[in-house]
Amino acid sequence: MNNKIAALLLGTAVALAAGNLAVAQDKTVKIGSLSDQSGLYADLGGPGSTLAAQMAVEDSGMTARGWKIDIISGDHLNKPDVGVNIARQWFDVDKVDVIVDIPNSGVALAVSNMVREKNGILLDSGAGSSDLTNAQCTPNTIHWAYDTYTLAHGTGTSLAKAGGDSWFFLTADYAFGAAIERDTTAAVKAAGGKILGGVKHPIGTSDFSSFLLQAQASKAKIIGLANAGADTTNAIKQAAEFGIVAGGQKLAALLLFITDVHALGLNTAQGLNFTETFYWDLNDQSRAFAKRFQERMKNHSMPTMVHAGVYASLLHYFKALEALGGNPHDGARVVAKMKELPTDDPLFGKGSIEPNGRTIHPAYLFEVKKPSESKGPWDYYKLVATLPADEAFTPLDKSTCPLLKK
Numbered sequence: 001m002n003n004k005i006a007a008l009l010l011g012t013a014v015a016l017a018a019g020n021l022a023v024a025q026d027k028t029v030k031i032g033s034l035s036d037q038s039g040l041y042a043d044l045g046g047p048g049s050t051l052a053a054q055m056a057v058e059d060s061g062m063t064a065r066g067w068k069i070d071i072i073s074g075d076h077l078n079k080p081d082v083g084v085n086i087a088r089q090w091f092d093v094d095k096v097d098v099i100v101d102i103p104n105s106g107v108a109l110a111v112s113n114m115v116r117e118k119n120g121i122l123l124d125s126g127a128g129s130s131d132l133t134n135a136q137c138t139p140n141t142i143h144w145a146y147d148t149y150t151l152a153h154g155t156g157t158s159l160a161k162a163g164g165d166s167w168f169f170l171t172a173d174y175a176f177g178a179a180i181e182r183d184t185t186a187a188v189k190a191a192g193g194k195i196l197g198g199v200k201h202p203i204g205t206s207d208f209s210s211f212l213l214q215a216q217a218s219k220a221k222i223i224g225l226a227n228a229g230a231d232t233t234n235a236i237k238q239a240a241e242f243g244i245v246a247g248g249q250k251l252a253a254l255l256l257f258i259t260d261v262h263a264l265g266l267n268t269a270q271g272l273n274f275t276e277t278f279y280w281d282l283n284d285q286s287r288a289f290a291k292r293f294q295e296r297m298k299n300h301s302m303p304t305m306v307h308a309g310v311y312a313s314l315l316h317y318f319k320a321l322e323a324l325g326g327n328p329h330d331g332a333r334v335v336a337k338m339k340e341l342p343t344d345d346p347l348f349g350k351g352s353i354e355p356n357g358r359t360i361h362p363a364y365l366f367e368v369k370k371p372s373e374s375k376g377p378w379d380y381y382k383l384v385a386t387l388p389a390d391e392a393f394t395p396l397d398k399s400t401c402p403l404l405k406k
Contacts, residue, residue, distance in 0.1 A: 047073075156188050156254070278303075360393055
């Protein structure tokens with residue numbers, strides 16, 4: 001080998017090594033909190049999700065170890081096209097690495113495809129559709145906190161087995177509503193129940209009277225509320241006005257948050273059964289986090305499981321970056337590392353991330369306390385049953401995620 005070729009090879013090797021070192025030492029991260037900031041899902045996500053992201057940055061200790069981490073927020077207005085446009089701007093112009101939150105399954109599914117196109121990362125804790133880690137899974141999306149399979153098999157199965165064997169659905173007319181009705185229907189039928197019918201309503205509905213009258217006329221034992229946020233609370237309030245529960249039918253809130261119960265009040269919400277994966281008063285760690293969160297929230301709200309999911313998913317994301325020795329700004333690579341590492345955080349405990357992007361941890365069936373049972377502000381839930389992590393989410397052998405096909 002002559003001297004010129006040797007020098008060229010040596011120069012190339014040095015350049016490659018320097019490039020790899022630069023990637024390894026890149027300690028910058030930009031987080032985008034994409035939510036409904038002012039509409040019907042603002043309380044369960046919104047500003048609280050941005051706060052949860054900030055708390056994750058602080059508690060990770062990353063900045064003390066030389067990392068520079070910025071957070072920006074956006075409002076998708078519950079419109080998929082708006083969400084996608086914000087995500088595109090964030091990746092192309094603002095150089096965002098990871099997007100968190102995204103309540104509203106229609107927006108989340110659209111943004112998930114955009115994230116894959118840009119090789120970014122989506123850590124979704126706000127959307128419910130189990131399609132995010134099934135038919136529409138991607139190598140760039142991780143679904144934290146809960147999904148429609150969890151809600152259906154927690155609430156739907158337990159109520160059907162307890163005698164609620166005939167159902168009628170009030171379903172929000174978009175991706176989440178369709179997914180939760182589909183998954184709950186499967187769970188109810190598997191438990192020996194039957195579906196008597198259903199009716200769809202637009203999201204943001206203020207008047208549920210015609211829908212509730214149809215549900216009442218069905219004579220179904222259970223009226224399944226396949227909606228979320230203000231739609232759920234409005235339906236429950238108006239059902240009380242119609243005397244539906246007093247008449248012997250039971251409401252199943254298929255997705256209910258602590259902020260919804262707070263908005264309803266215990267007099268109206270008492271006795272509701274629902275499934276969640278986080279409750280502020282579950283243990284010492286959840287109480288400590290909730291106390292700090294509440295002190296910093298302008299409305300002094302307790303955190304929802306969406307906020308908990310933002311916090312926990314980012315803590316795990318930071319662990320993956322440190323394991324990689326820096327930020328490679330390669331979404332699929334970082335997500336692959338996140339899946340390799342077992343999850344362990346103060347709010348969801350120990351768990352794992354499956355190859356389809358589904359985070360696995362226990363779920364809990366709760367019942368809203370009677371006013372006489374509550375010992376103070378935000379003391380709203382009593383634990384009915386715990387669903388083990390391996391039962392709370394879609395079994396891998398039943399997943400339709402293309403990533404699982406070898």
